[in-house]
Amino acid sequence: MTSGEYVYELATYLLTSARGCIEEPLLYGPLRLIEALSRLVTISQYAPCVKKDEFLLAAKKRIDQNKYVVMQSEEEFTKFLDSLIKEFTAELKKRNKLD
Amino acid sequence: MELFEALRKRRAVRDFTEQAIPDDILMKLAYAARRAPTGGNTPYRRILVVNDRKRIRLIKQVSPGILGQPTALIVIFTDLEVTRELGKLGNVCATIDAGAAAENVALAATDLHLGACFTKSYSETGVKEILNIPDGYRTEVMLQLGYPRKDQPRSMRPREGADATYHNRFAGS
Numbered sequence: 038m039t040s041g042e043y044v045y046e047l048a049t050y051l052l053t054s055a056r057g058c059i060e061e062p063l064l065y066g067p068l069r070l071i072e073a074l075s076r077l078v079t080i081s082q083y084a085p086c087v088k089k090d091e092f093l094l095a096a097k098k099r100i101d102q103n104k105y106v107v108m109q110s111e112e113e114f115t116k117f118l119d120s121l122i123k124e125f126t127a128e129l130k131k132r133n134k135l136d
Numbered sequence: 137m138e139l140f141e142a143l144r145k146r147r148a149v150r151d152f153t154e155q156a157i158p159d160d161i162l163m164k165l166a167y168a169a170r171r172a173p174t175g176g177n178t179p180y181r182r183i184l185v186v187n188d189r190k191r192i193r194l195i196k197q198v199s200p201g202i203l204g205q206p207t208a209l210i211v212i213f214t215d216l217e218v219t220r221e222l223g224k225l226g227n228v229c230a231t232i233d234a235g236a237a238a239e240n241v242a243l244a245a246t247d248l249h250l251g252a253c254f255t256k257s258y259s260e261t262g263v264k265e266i267l268n269i270p271d272g273y274r275t276e277v278m279l280q281l282g283y284p285r286k287d288q289p290r291s292m293r294p295r296e297g298a299d300a301t302y303h304n305r306f307a308g309s
Contacts, residue, residue: 049197053259057200061257069200102289104203105150109292 097126148171149251151204152282168244174235175229180218184211203259206280236278251284
């Protein structure tokens with residue numbers, strides 16, 4: 038797959054997700070967004086100019102393992118998202134050399 | 137596999153291996169779909185089997201509900217003109233009967249050691265365009281199919297209320 042094809046695939050995913058969100062359960066919105074994050078991370082495989090990011094690749098793995106929780110429990114899904122945010126924020130501080 | 141074993145084992149499978157499903161197996165699944173009833177024996181149901189990988193890839197692009205890589209799809213859709221034979225009931229019966237056909241496919245898939253997942257999160261417009269389904273037809277449900285990957289996420293436990301069953305009279309929620 039070329040980088041152009043990859044971006045187009047992501048674009049159609051986002052577009053059809055947007056349409057779906059009008060009628061689908063509210064919680065599917067966050068699911069589509071987190072899935073988009075997972076898909077975005079692999080862009081480095083197709084676009085050599087985008088540096089492979091080990092932190093994001095690990096996050097993708099966690100997302101792919103946990104995203105189905107949304108169909109089981111809103112509470113657990115929320116906790117999962119919060120734990121990801123905590124990791125992303127800690128990483129953000131680290132990358133900006135902030136205590 | 138006994139029917140009740142298949143009922144017990146059936147689960148939503150979304151992660152598949154790359155192994156293709158042989159044509160004769162796909163035809164068995166289509167047969168299972170066709171064996172489901174239709175209201176008043178009205179022939180409004182249509183079954184479309186897709187195993188062209190390129191077309192599946194395109195359908196995935198317009199189907200946010202497809203998260204893995206199915207090697208086949210069965211799309212169950214309705215000829216809306218024919219539903220009119222059943223009057224106003226035809227519209228809702230078509231959807232109910234599509235569900236019956238889809239469950240038949242899911243049970244047959246379980247029996248054949250395949251994975252299946254009901255999918256409704258897709259763009260109706262996009263899927264119809266990719267599959268050349270004209271106006272006058274409505275897709276009801278799509279089944280993702282394939283051989284299950286070994287590392288499946290754990291099965292979901294039924295949510296509270298999912299198994300509510302009553303005897304002789306409704307006894308409250």
